[in-house]
Amino acid sequence: MKRILLVAIAFIGFTTLSNAQDISDNAIGLRLGDSDGFGAEISYQRGLGDNNRVEIDLGLRSGNGYDGFKLAGIYQWVWNIEGGFNWYAGVGGGVGSYSFDKPFNDNNDDSETFFFAAGDIGIEYNFDFPLQLSLDARPELGFGDFRDDLDFDIALGIRYRF
16 A cells, blocks of 8 residues: 555656646547457547546447446646657546356356456557557456456547647
């Protein structure tokens, strides 16, 4: 717990000392990837200031023996590396629901709704025209019967900036 608190204090301090970075007011597109199979999310980013934004992702998940949806909201801080390259980090959470093809352990309940807490770290490139490419990792801590552990969601983002 002390490590988490120390990292949070260092992160907030670094955020306040970093240079302002002008980011897009809005960006919409797709976030492609997942840790348990291929999934696609509709991704929307809304700039809240010079170096922070909120990202909302709504996606379908498909894997070996399950289908579902997931809604995530992440508050992100953005720092410029050089030119159009930025890196970002954030925190947030969400809700999701899975429907399993075959019940586990002869259980008749073959679906689950869960909540999760998430972190986010990634890198992005903003082209001179309104296109943004990103690659990020989103560790998620699930709170549900089936999804009650740490999961790493890795994805490629392609968004139109406006």
